[in-house]
Amino acid sequence: MAQRGYDGARSWEWSGVRHQDEVLERLTVGRFGVVEVEERLAGPGVTAAFGEDEHVTRLSFSPDDAARLAAVLGVDGADGPDGLWTAIVGLPDGAFDLMDKADEAGIPYVYTAGGDATGMVYRPPHC
Secondary structure, X not given: OOEEEEOOOOOEEEEXXXXXXXXXXXXXXXXXXXXXXXXXXXXHHHHHHHOOOEEEEEEEEOHHHHHHHHHHXXXXXXXXXXXXXXXXXXXXXXXXXXXXXXXXXXXXXXXXEEEOOOEEEEXXXXX
C-alpha cells in the first residue's frame, strides 16, 4: 500500500513495499520539482545477483523530464505525482523497467546505484 507524506520542506513522498518485502520503492517530488525514484532491494535474490545484502538504485528526473516520463507511462497530467507513482509501482521490474522506458523515449535522468560489494555507480544524464 502506498503512503504519501509531506516532510515540511515542500516535497512529497510516496513509498510502498512489494515482492514479499524484498523491494522498497520510494518516489519523491522535491522542493524544486525534481522527481527521484529510489528502489532498495534486499533478500536472497539480491545477495545472489549483487553479492550484497542490500542494493539501492536511484533515478532523478528534472521537472520537465518527469512530465515527459509520465506521458510515456500513460499518466494523465491531472493525476500528477499520484498517477506517476501508480504507474511506477505497476512496472514488473521497477527501476530497471523505468530506465528502459526513459531510454527508449530519449528522456535523460541521473542514475546512481550502490551497495557494500558493488560500491557506488554514477551516470550523469544523457540522451
